[in-house]
Amino acid sequence: MARYTEANCKLCRREGVKLFLKGERCYTDKCAVERKNFAPGQHGRMGGRRRKVSAYSLQLREKQKVKRIYGVLEKQFRNYYSKASRRSGLTGENLLQLLEIRLDNVVYRLGFAPSRKSARQLVRHCHVQVNGKIVDIPSFLVSPGQEISIKEPSHNLGLVLSTIERRGKQDVVSWLTVDYKSQTGKLLEMPTRENIPIIAQEHLIIELYSK
Secondary structure: OOOOOOOHHHHHHHHOOOOOOOHHHHHOOOOHHHHOOOOOOOOHHHHHHOOOOOHHHHHHHHHHHHHHHHOOOHHHHHHHHHHHHHOOOOHHHHHHHHHHOEHHHHHHHHOOOOOHHHHHHHHHOOOEEEOOEEOOOOOOEOOOOOEEEEOHHHOOOHHHHHHHHHHOOOOOOOOEEEEOOOOEEEEOOOOOHHHOOOOOOHHHHHHHHOO
8 A cells, every 4th residue: 555655744844733743753842843834845935925725725634634644545534434424423523533443543542652653563563462463454443342462572672662661651542541561552432522632623524525
């Protein structure tokens, strides 16, 4: 599957907000959004002189922002929208729920990886188990009650240990529980919108796809 391989910081600058794609760097003064608070490219500094933004442009930018936060491409993102629209409840909340329970995102939320990209690599390289069995598919959807763990031979991975040391002091989202000593965590329940810590106007994405 194709992946974006250029500078991640350009994506944050394009959206004008921190997408937290570079792990700990995003929390320091080295963050590109802090140092260059304008869009990339030769016309980036001219952002204030652009013509009036249309409703479609706002919807498109919101979709691009959420796609980039979770690291999924268009076809996969549209599939998530289709699944979300078939579920009961608000489609926008359903969409974010599906993205949040992806295995790579859960590994990131548990504090085993500094970014979703790093979490995806941990999963791909067979370091992550679900209910004691290795799962190497980052898009695997975790169900409530399932246990996510770093397999025992990988407990001394520098990436995991350093991330636990830094992020282990932070509060984990309420719908997850984690034990850093055993490097295990569990999805307690499906996340609700108020417990999904990203700034997004998901209704704009639904409006875009509903046309």
